Amino acid sequence: MRLLVLGGTRFVGRALVAEAVRRGDDVTVVHRGTTGSAPPGVRTLLADRRAPGSLAEALASAPGGGEWDAVVDTWSAEPVAVRDAVRLLRDRTGHYGYVSSRSVYRWPPQPGADEDAPVVDGDAGGTDAADYAAAKRGGELAVLEGFADRSLLARAGLILGPHEDVGRLPWWLHRTSRGGVVPAPGPPDLPLQYVDARDLAAWLLDAAERAVTGTFNAVGPRGHATMSSLLGACRAAVAQDGPAAELVWLTPREVAAAGATGWNDLPIWTPPDSDLAGLHHGDVSAAQEAGLRCRPVEETVADTWEWLRAEGMPAPRTDRPPLGPAPAVDRALAELAAGAASRVTLRPAVVDDVPEVMAFWGRAAEDAHRPADSTAAVERLLARDSEALVLAEADGRIVGTVVVGWDGWRCHLYRLAVDPERRRQGIGARLIAHAEERFRSLGGTRSDAMVLDDNDLAHAAWRAAGYAPQSEWSRWVKPLGG
Numbered sequence: 001m002r003l004l005v006l007g008g009t010r011f012v013g014r015a016l017v018a019e020a021v022r023r024g025d026d027v028t029v030v031h032r033g034t035t036g037s038a039p040p041g042v043r044t045l046l047a048d049r050r051a052p053g054s055l056a057e058a059l060a061s062a063p064g065g066g067e068w069d070a071v072v073d074t075w076s077a078e079p080v081a082v083r084d085a086v087r088l089l090r091d092r093t094g095h096y097g098y099v100s101s102r103s104v105y106r107w108p109p110q111p112g113a114d115e116d117a118p119v120v121d122g123d124a125g126g127t128d129a130a131d132y133a134a135a136k137r138g139g140e141l142a143v144l145e146g147f148a149d150r151s152l153l154a155r156a157g158l159i160l161g162p163h164e165d166v167g168r169l170p171w172w173l174h175r176t177s178r179g180g181v182v183p184a185p186g187p188p189d190l191p192l193q194y195v196d197a198r199d200l201a202a203w204l205l206d207a208a209e210r211a212v213t214g215t216f217n218a219v220g221p222r223g224h225a226t227m228s229s230l231l232g233a234c235r236a237a238v239a240q241d242g243p244a245a246e247l248v249w250l251t252p253r254e255v256a257a258a259g260a261t262g263w264n265d266l267p268i269w270t271p272p273d274s275d276l277a278g279l280h281h282g283d284v285s286a287a288q289e290a291g292l293r294c295r296p297v298e299e300t301v302a303d304t305w306e307w308l309r310a311e312g313m314p315a316p317r318t319d320r321p322p323l324g325p326a327p328a329v330d331r332a333l334a335e336l337a338a339g340a341a342s343r344v345t346l347r348p349a350v351v352d353d354v355p356e357v358m359a360f361w362g363r364a365a366e367d368a369h370r371p372a373d374s375t376a377a378v379e380r381l382l383a384r385d386s387e388a389l390v391l392a393e394a395d396g397r398i399v400g401t402v403v404v405g406w407d408g409w410r411c412h413l414y415r416l417a418v419d420p421e422r423r424r425q426g427i428g429a430r431l432i433a434h435a436e437e438r439f440r441s442l443g444g445t446r447s448d449a450m451v452l453d454d455n456d457l458a459h460a461a462w463r464a465a466g467y468a469p470q471s472e473w474s475r476w477v478k479p480l481g482g
């Protein structure tokens with residue numbers, strides 16, 4: 001495909017160009033030459049879309065005067081620049097993909113709304129980009145003027161992934177990489193809706209190849225990730241590079257009491273009962289039917305961390321609101337989280353605890369595929385190593401356990417269990433972090449965990465703590481009998 005990308009060197013445009021190059025497309029980009037450059041093999045035309053005549057001159061300098069099968073316009077600024085591009089391209093380009101935004105919908109976004117929801121007013125000849133929603137709507141109208149039935153308007157919502165220049169996911173990765181108690185805005189199972197820029201790019205190119213037209217809410221399905229899976233993935237991604245982070249979940253009421261708001265103070269998060277809630281609750285069935293597919297959140301987060309490790313935090317965009325809470329709000333969140341964390345205390349079990357531990361495992365621990373719990377065995381364990389069984393307690397009750405087995409050489413973790421009513425509150429993570437500290441202090445170099453193949457909940461918890469299965473071997477056992 002002969003592809004023209006208006007933009008192409010920043011976040012979405014960069015992903016688009018990379019994917020098109022990977023597919024073997026003949027790619028041309030147009031930009032001013034101030035934000036990076038296109039990869040080898042891509043033709044660059046320099047133009048300032050704000051300068052009269054500049055784009056026309058650049059397009060005319062393309063080989064053969066310039067003809068393309070498809071153009072994708074990723075730029076977010078004045079509609080009049082989109083209209084100028086449309087007028088120059090309508091007779092020499094087949095398909096116009098415009099990266100628009102769900103911001104075009106009237107505020108507040110209605111949960112479950114599809115592409116027919118009311119939009120703000122826009123002017124295809126508008127010269128002002130300060131009102132983002134109106135500018136994106138104006139850009140849409142400009143595209144429709146010239147490519148009515150040959151255009152795709154991709155109303156993206158939250159876009160994440162490597163090279164994200166708004167800095168939302170980078171903010172969380174940076175926060176978790178500092179380690180310690182991380183105030184996590186709950187509820188942990190809050191469904192999120194976003195798209196990885198690379199998936200958006202692949203879909204836009206597929207759509208251009210298949211001449212798909214129309215208007216689409218271009219994000220993944222609601223709940224493709226949750227606040228817990230996103231922050232758990234952040235924790236797992238940074239785990240190898242710094243001090244362990246402990247996610248301590250705060251209720252939306254606690255977050256509000258600290259003075260923090262959603263979306264910008266705590267990026268990505270939206271309080272469930274606020275006007276922001278609709279941002280993570282759009283109807284995306286049209287885009288799904290048109291083939292938009294989303295990779296797992298763990299991949300998006302891990303790749304974004306790889307990019308940050310290599311290149312550092314991006315400079316914040318000056319045309320978007322700043323991210324992160326004000327210092328006083330940050331302190332209030334930290335105090336609340338420290339209080340919530342301290343309500344759960346960890347200590348080694350003693351023999352008197354064993355009956356309660358047995359009862360706890362009866363309701364909180366996986367019991368298939370293994371010998372029944374034995375009071376005598378736990379007592380023997382404590383007699384041999386008084387710090388081998390660690391308990392998490394809250395309000396005088398056991399809410400979690402882990403066995404931290406050290407034989408002088410190897411480090412074995414098993415019987416990690418958390419009260420079903422206290423899961424996803426960071427208790428398992430604290431137990432694991434505590435165990436690792438013990439192993440390190442004893443000279444251990446690698447921590448092994450027993451994790452059932454069919455326990456998805458446990459997989460998520462262990463992965464979030466930085467553990468991964470080893471493919472080289474599996475456990476071989478032989479009952480010793482009598």
Ligand SMILES: NC(=O)c1ccc[n+]([C@@H]2O[C@H](COP(=O)([O-])OP(=O)(O)OC[C@H]3O[C@@H](n4cnc5c(N)ncnc54)[C@H](OP(=O)(O)O)[C@@H]3O)[C@@H](O)[C@H]2O)c1
Nearest residue numbers: 007008009011012013031032033034035049074075076159
């Ligand atoms: N991030 C999100 O969560 C989100 C959500 C919804 C929608 N969106 C939309 O997604 C798109 C993001 O795309 P993006 O990050 O790739 O693009 P972008 O930041 O909007 O545009 C940057 C590209 O345009 C070029 N450019 C900037 N000014 C120019 C000018 N005057 N003339 C010619 N080229 C110019 C830049 O290169 P030079 O600087 O070298 O010129 C760069 O290649 C935007 O349209 C945004 O509205 C984003």
